[in-house]
Amino acid sequence: MSNHNNITGNQKPELDNYIEAYSTPEDNLLLELRRQTHLKILRPRMISGPVQGQLLTMLCRMIRPKTVLEIGTFTGYSAICIARGIEKDAVLHTIERDDELESFIRHYIRKAALENKIVLHIGDALDKINNLNVTFDLVFIDGDKREYPAYYQAVMKKMNPGSYILADNILWNGKVVDADLKNDDYTRGIIDFNEMVKNDPRTEQVIIPIRDGLMLIRMKD
Numbered sequence: 001m002s003n004h005n006n007i008t009g010n011q012k013p014e015l016d017n018y019i020e021a022y023s024t025p026e027d028n029l030l031l032e033l034r035r036q037t038h039l040k041i042l043r044p045r046m047i048s049g050p051v052q053g054q055l056l057t058m059l060c061r062m063i064r065p066k067t068v069l070e071i072g073t074f075t076g077y078s079a080i081c082i083a084r085g086i087e088k089d090a091v092l093h094t095i096e097r098d099d100e101l102e103s104f105i106r107h108y109i110r111k112a113a114l115e116n117k118i119v120l121h122i123g124d125a126l127d128k129i130n131n132l133n134v135t136f137d138l139v140f141i142d143g144d145k146r147e148y149p150a151y152y153q154a155v156m157k158k159m160n161p162g163s164y165i166l167a168d169n170i171l172w173n174g175k176v177v178d179a180d181l182k183n184d185d186y187t188r189g190i191i192d193f194n195e196m197v198k199n200d201p202r203t204e205q206v207i208i209p210i211r212d213g214l215m216l217i218r219m220k221d
Contacts (some may be wrong), residue, residue, distance in 0.1 A: 019051060026050040030077060033108050037075045041104070046074050047143075052211055053081035056140070056166075059216075060085025063164055065137030070094040071151055072143035076105040082140065083117040094134045095121045099141070131156045136160065142168040145186040148193035156202070157168045163219045165203075170194055171213030 026034070030053065035052045036043040048056070060082055062067070068086060073079055073096035083092050096105065099122050109118050125143050129151075139155045141148060148167065155165065172190045175181040182191060197205050197217055205217040 004118055022059065023051050024054050026053060029112055030080065033075060033077055033080070036104075037077070041075055041101070048078040048081065049211075050215075052168075055210065055214075056081045057168065058142060058147035059164075060138065063138055064090075065136055065163070066090045067090040067136045067138075067160075069129070069132075069134075069139045069155065069158075071129075071139070071141050071155075072096065073101070073105055073120065074142075075101060076108045078140065078142065079105075079118055079120075080108065080112050080114060083112070083114045086117065088117075090117065091119060092117055093119045093121060093132060093134065095123070095125045095143070097122075097124060099123075126154055129158070132158070137163045139163075139165045141165060141166070144189075145169060145172065146189040148189045149196055152193055152196055155217070156200075159219050161219060161221050163217045165215075165217040165219075167193065167197075167215045167217065169212045170207065170215045171209070172214060 030050065034047055034049065037047050056078055066089070068082055068090065070082060070092060072078055079092060079094045086092065096102070102120070102122050105120060109115055109120065111187045125147065128151060135158050136155065137160050139159070141151050143151060159165070170190055170193065172187055175184070175187040175196065176191055181187050194215070197203060197215065202220055203217050204220060205215055208214040208216060
């Protein structure tokens with residue numbers, strides 16, 4: 001749930017337009033999904049969008065994960081992008097808390113012909129993660145920002161050696177460096193997550209300053 005309009009976090013819309021123009025464009029299905037999200041769903045800015053969606057697809061093609069977990073499906077844009085990047089025998093488990101979004105999500109999964117790759121779970125992410133008897137090659141964290149530290153602790157028990165976690169919104173619109181906002185529960189969740197990862201000897205990580213900040217985390221072998 002990206003919740004940030006700018007691609008790079010900068011204040012130059014012309015640069016964002018340039019980046020989008022020189023990135024592989026979304027196809028008609030993703031364009032329709034994005035438009036319908038803006039027309040019908042509250043907080044449509046949480047959708048990943050074409051640049052981040054293309055990045056997710058390409059990262060999956062590079063990493064070639066067999067099992068993927070997404071925390072925070074929203075309307076399914078990022079799930080479709082991930083599923084398109086993984087191989088035919090790979091599976092994406094995606095978890096969405098809002099049951100009112102289920103029919104919308106399933107409609108576009110069917111329309112994308114990805115029912116064989118995407119397993120949609122509706123409910124509390126931590127409960128679902130703990131009950132999944134699966135280990136993962138890639139996890140995309142994009143759920144409730146207050147729960148990021150708990151998500152991290154839960155998924156670290158299920159990560160394969162050399163696997164990756166991609167966490168969205170880790171710059172939180174710059175609030176992570178604003179002393180006046182650090183007591184906000186959402187900002188605190190992000191800050192605590194970032195500190196947790198930084199101090200974890202099991203991982204190496206880098207922040208990618210796209211949109212609202214993505215952290216790419218690799219489990220050491």
